Amino acid sequence: MVVKAHPAHPATSKLAAEAIRAAAQQCGLPAGVFGIVYEDGHELGVQLVQHPDIHAVGFTGSRAGAWRWWPPPRRVRCPSPSTPR
Incomplete structure (x- = not known):
């Protein structure tokens, strides 16, 4: 699993990451x-x-952030339950 931390909350993200690890x-x-x-x-x-x-x-996260990558530019090989068809 890879998580991209929110830039406004790096300390909280670090604490959560330590707990998950x-x-x-x-x-x-x-x-x-x-x-x-x-x-x-x-x-x-x-x-x-x-x-x-x-x-x-x-x-x-933000709507602006989501629209930077959605829809994905490649076809998803293993769609998740929420992947639009």
């Missing part, structure tokens, strides 16, 4: 199963969504 470790999941990235804009989010190894995307 600790929970993953306690559950015996391999190191690196969760990652968080930080960016002030939308370009990194666009790159994540467009990456061929990304099979599903969840989004919370």
Whole structure:
């Protein structure tokens, strides 16, 4: 799982990431199963969504941010339940 932190809340995002990493470790999941990235804009989010190894995307944030990457420029191979057809 990769999460792009909201630029207005980096400290809160870091605390949440630490809690998720600790929970993953306690559950015996391999190191690196969760990652968080930080960016002030939308370009990194666009790159994540467009990456061929990304099979599903969840989004919370601004409408402007969402329209930067939706609809995705590639066909989704493994659509999630919320993927428009």
